Amino acid sequence: MAMRAGGRRRKWLWRWRANPLRRRDDVLEAWLVLAVWALIAVGGTLAGMFTARAAADDFAQQRAERTPVQAVLLTDSSRAASKGYQALVKVRWTQADGSTRTDKTLVDGGRKAGSTIVIWTDPQGNLTTRPPSGTDASVEAGCLGAGSALAVTGLAFGGYGAARWWLDRRRIDEWGREWDLVGPRWGHKTG
Numbered sequence: 622m623a624m625r626a627g628g629r630r631r632k633w634l635w636r637w638r639a640n641p642l643r644r645r646d647d648v649l650e651a652w653l654v655l656a657v658w659a660l661i662a663v664g665g666t667l668a669g670m671f672t673a674r675a676a677a678d679d680f681a682q683q684r685a686e687r688t689p690v691q692a693v694l695l696t697d698s699s700r701a702a703s704k705g706y707q708a709l710v711k712v713r714w715t716q717a718d719g720s721t722r723t724d725k726t727l728v729d730g731g732r733k734a735g736s737t738i739v740i741w742t743d744p745q746g747n748l749t750t751r752p753p754s755g756t757d758a759s760v761e762a763g764c765l766g767a768g769s770a771l772a773v774t775g776l777a778f779g780g781y782g783a784a785r786w787w788l789d790r791r792r793i794d795e796w797g798r799e800w801d802l803v804g805p806r807w808g809h810k811t812g
Contacts, residue, residue: 644795646788653788657781664777665770673766680758687752690714692740695723698732706730712738716746724748 691714698708707727715721726748728738743749753761 644792646792646795650785650788653781653784657777660777661774665773668773669766669770672769673762676762676765677758680753680762683752684755684758686744687741687749689739689751690716690742691737692726694728694732694734694736694738697734698728698730712740714740714742716742720746722746 692712693714695711695713698710708730709725710728710732711723711725712728713721713723724747726740732738741749741751752758
């Protein structure tokens with residue numbers, strides 16, 4: 622490969638090639654770079670996929686188990702809550718087995734006692750939150766997967782940064798020891 626005028630020749634995999642100036646720490650650093658990129662590519666991808674799949678399965682289970690139920694407000698929601706806030710009110714609903722349950726939930730403000738709302742219950746008949754829709758669940762599962770992939774990437778880069786710092790400290794110490802041997806030979810004075 623000819624050298625371009627004023628340019629540099631790029632040597633691929635230069636840290637693995639035989640070279641009298643190559644140190645063991647340089648080879649170790651090259652292997653660390655390779656390991657970090659492999660961890661990011663494989664580990665980040667797997668972590669993202671497994672996290673997204675687990676979240677999607679959990680959301681699907683929530684949609685399958687939770688049921689909407691008509692409930693009657695037993696108390697008025699406060700007028701202060703009518704400006705975009707919610708108020709905690711007592712509600713009553715009838716379960717599938719015919720029994721009646723009472724509990725408190727948040728509703729939009731300004732609602733009168735006796736009006737009906739939709740609440741969500743779990744398999745035991747307890748109040749719970751509305752499960753996410755299929756689209757919301759997909760978006761949230763994707764975000765969680767991307768977050769876990771980024772976490773693996775951050776940990777890999779952090780580990781590489783710590784290892785690189787340790788290798789740099791070793792190289793500096795080695796250079797210092799070598800200079801202690803060579804430096805006195807250069808001790809002539811210029812005048």
